Amino acid sequence: MIFLLILSFTISAKDTPDDAGGSITINVYNIPEGTEQIELYRLTKGDTLFEEVGLIPIFKGELDDATVTDGVLYLYKATALTPDTVYVAEIKEFASSSPEWFNKSRTSVLLFIALFWVVILVYIQLAKKNPEGLFIRKLPPLEAMDEAVGRATEMGKPVLYVPGIEYITDAGTLASITILAKVGRKVAEYETRIINPHFDPIVMTTAQETLKNAFSEAGRPDAFNKDDVFYLTSEQFGFAAGVDGIMLRERPGAIFLQGYFYAESLILAETGYSIGAIQIAGTNATTQLPFFVAACDYVLLGEEMFAASAYISKEPRLLGSIKGSDLAKSVLLVLIGVGVIFGTFAAIKNVAGNPVYMEIFDRILEFLARTAE
Structure with a gap:
């Protein structure tokens, strides 16, 4: 060679x-x-x-x-x-590598995120001015909460509220605390006992203060029993066994399973079904939704929990976040639809050689490429 x-x-x-x-x-x-x-x-x-x-x-x-x-x-x-x-x-000169501060190929993502935050901030300001002006559809499980508490009151039975087995940092737990405030006001109004077992002591303390305020807002601060809000255990199936025992002993007329659940979800829901209680569940753990749907009367599915907490609290930041994220999802769906259409045009070009459609497609791609640069 x-x-x-x-x-x-x-x-x-x-x-x-x-x-x-x-x-x-x-x-x-x-x-x-x-x-x-x-x-x-x-x-x-x-x-x-x-x-x-x-x-x-x-x-x-x-x-x-x-x-x-x-x-x-x-x-x-x-x-x-x-x-x-x-x-x-x-080559005659040495080369070396170094990290970049900004990935210019992701400029479009940055612009979308910035636009997304602007939309959320605008909706938050609108919510601060007029919380009732931002429409959020009332969900059937929310409407059924008053009915469930009323049914337990008529039967002379307590209400059981289980806020999941996650910590206070979980978004589902925070939404559950907001829903607990609504249920607390209603049980105080109906003079019904509420039992609230907990997996985490910090969540327990938060729930105690939430229920205490709820009873005060309902004009019945003396009816609040601090001992009905208690820490059970931080062991998953030990907690599930403890709650099942409460169900079988107390025979609550209404059961609320609101928060983040794991494998214990079906155990709890089946036991509640066996005692004939009306059950309203809600979780952002999508893997547990099928079990709640099968065993409970009403279910808040995934992000419906967050929408429910915003609807109940009328907190401007929650309302603005919900409305802003809904708008962003709508925009993304439109963009996906446009992408599907032009992807179809690309297939037409490759298979049938249609120059008219693909000329439009190519020009749009060139425009987007120039914009990204």
């Missing part, structure tokens, strides 16, 4: 743009005709021998070396192998 260093076959190396570092992009140009493979070699500054990095795809002429260390200088060379010749290209 003859080894040649020719000017036509060249190589370049640069820090990979818009990345988190640890990568150098190597490009080769003027690949000789008949090249079977292109081998890439790397020399670390301070060393004397090149080490093989890998093969550069011939059809692409580019390779990202993701095995480098940020700040370390490297020298690269490539060899193009043909049946009778080896062509060598080597």
